[in-house]
Amino acid sequence: MRQSIVWRVWWRVLLAVPLAAAACVWGTGPDWVVVPGFIGVGSLGVPLEVLSAPDTVNAGEPFNIVVTTFGSSSCTRAAGANSSVSGLSASIVPLDSVLRGDVVCTDDLKPFPRDVSLTFGTAGQGLIAVTGRSRVGDTTVTRSIVVR
Numbered sequence: 001m002r003q004s005i006v007w008r009v010w011w012r013v014l015l016a017v018p019l020a021a022a023a024c025v026w027g028t029g030p031d032w033v034v035v036p037g038f039i040g041v042g043s044l045g046v047p048l049e050v051l052s053a054p055d056t057v058n059a060g061e062p063f064n065i066v067v068t069t070f071g072s073s074s075c076t077r078a079a080g081a082n083s084s085v086s087g088l089s090a091s092i093v094p095l096d097s098v099l100r101g102d103v104v105c106t107d108d109l110k111p112f113p114r115d116v117s118l119t120f121g122t123a124g125q126g127l128i129a130v131t132g133r134s135r136v137g138d139t140t141v142t143r144s145i146v147v148r
Contacts, residue, residue, distance in 0.1 A: 036132045048111070050130055057148070064116065072105040073108050094114065094132055
């Protein structure tokens with residue numbers, strides 16, 4: 001009987017220690033929040049390719065571009081983008097879901113690409129502007145495109 005009680009206490013201790021340690025590491029628990037994506041330059045000043053788009057598109061026809069954000073491979077996920085087109089100007093804000101709270105994230109820059117569909121209604125010189133975060137605040141990357 002005595003051995004049974006000791007055994008139950010031992011298992012409770014074994015279960016409680018990892019749970020208590022996890023509570024200390026995570027505090028009240030991590031939360032995923034959606035924020036504008038990180039599009040700033042990478043480590044050592046190496047530029048990262050944020051926007052991939054065709055050189056020429058047809059007016060009135062949808063086309064896809066790829067917008068890439070960067071973040072920790074363990075604490076970042078692509079979460080789409082907000083986009084709008086006015087005349088020959090397109091504005092895009094890529095969104096990422098990032099883990100916030102008392103968590104430890106890897107210190108790497110993994111790319112998080114996402115497709116964005118745009119349509120320019122008239123012919124001319126189009127401009128695509130992607131606005132996101134960088135190490136020094138908001139930053140914008142632009143790209144000209146021919147619309148036939």
